[in-house]
Amino acid sequence: MRETAYQGELAVPLAGEKVSTGWLVVLGSTLALVVGNGPIILFTFGVLLQPISAEFGWQRSVLATAVVTSHVTGALMMPFVGTVVDRVGVRRIALPAIVIFAIATASGGFLGASPMAFILLYGFLGLVGAGHSTLTYGRVVSTWFDARRGLALGVTLSGIGIGAALMPKYTHYFVAQYDWRHAYFALGAALLFIGFPAVALFVREKPRQARVESVLTEGLTLSEALRGYRFWFASAAMLLAAAAINGTIAHIVPILTDRGIATDTATTAVAAAGLSLIIGRVLSGLALDRFYGPYVAAFFFLVPLVGMTMLGAGVTGPLAVVAAVLLGLGIGAEGDIMAYLTSRYFGIAHYGLVYGCILAFFTLGSGLGPWIMAHAFDANRNYTAGLIGLGLALLAAIVLVVSLGAYRYPPRKDLLAPAPQT
DSSP: OOOOSSTTSOOSOOTTOOOOHHHHHHHHHHHHHHTSHIIIIITTHHHHHHHHHHHHTOOHHHHHHHHHHHHHHHHHHHHHHHHHHHHHOSHHHHHHHHHHHHHHHHGGGGOOSOHHHHHHHHHHHHHHHTTSSHHHHHHHHHHHOSTTHHHHHHHHHHHHHHHHHHHHHHHHHHHHHTOHHHHHHHHHHHIIIIIHHHHHHHOOOOOGGGSOHHHHTOBOOHHHHHTSHHHHHHHHHHHHHHHHHHHHHHTHHHHHHTTTOOHHHHHHHHHHHHHHHHHHHHHHHHHHTTSOHHHHHHHHHHHHHHHHHHHHTTOOTHHHHHHHHHHHHHHHHHHHHHHHHHHHHHBSTTHHHHHHHHHHHHHHHHHHHHHHHHHHHHHHSSSHHHHHHHHHHHHHHHHHHTTSOSOSSOOSSOOSOOOOOO
16 A cells, blocks of 8 residues: 555545545545435425425424434434444445435325324334434444544535535425425435445445554444443433434524525525535534544534524524524534544444444434424424523533543544543
């Protein structure tokens, strides 16, 4: 292997070298996450909520129940997917998952006026979407990088931000030009024509003989992780942060349109959140390679708390877009932080399984947040109580994450400021 900027990992190539395989894996994973389970299930929710509710006369809590069901089934599936990915690799899981996920998403266009059928469909989307998520792509990218893992993960998970920016607009176009049924058909097509080729062409495991063995063989088993407080603190922090941030962003379109803002303007706010998500991914990734991770997490959890406070205060116009941007920065950071901290506190040897379990809490929180907000609206005809409750949850997440202590598996080429000692 030719020497690169960081010996022992396929990092940015020196002058005259071809683009390294590691960064091609990042490219493919990024493209796949543009149409990952988050952009397809969660970020289109606010756009589809109103036309479906209007056609069938359902309360918003019915649709929110479908979304939380998808996250519950996804949470249950994550540890299983993590175990299989550790054993057989990413491609054997991701490629069939994308095809099934695409077909199931497109089938939403054939739904009738049965709330149970709608909920069951989303439950199935959660199951298959677990194989096409940050778990699979975060795991494969982590095996290619060590010292620059934060940046690599940040770039990879920015795909969710691109999806969050594009998928609501994409969905709104088909809803406006045709109807919500055609929007489901179009989402299924996007999965097949973007996600599948990206994984098939670029995503692959790092060959065993090319791996940094000391990095790949170190790590806690799940039973060892479960016996320590860090697993439970990290899992609870991610559940609460996901509930707060994703719960708010999932309802931002109805929050704004209920105040008389045009739907097109409201979806622009979501697109702005998606673009800021990309920035949040890259900034948090760079910060994680240089500073103590839990402090980076605390900062990026405080930023969306400001946005939630602004929405609770009733902002409209440009300030509403600013609030959405602040939320997007938080969403952008949380995925990087979760993937990165898992590798630093629990290692890589059993990363898929341990990360899958932590991601299960995160996924559950991502479903509970929209459900809580929908029920708060149905009970009070406004979102104020929901925003207050989720804001307190985000504060609790900050307290938990800054209590994690020093890394167990620090970077080999340490760029970090000294971590607090425990």
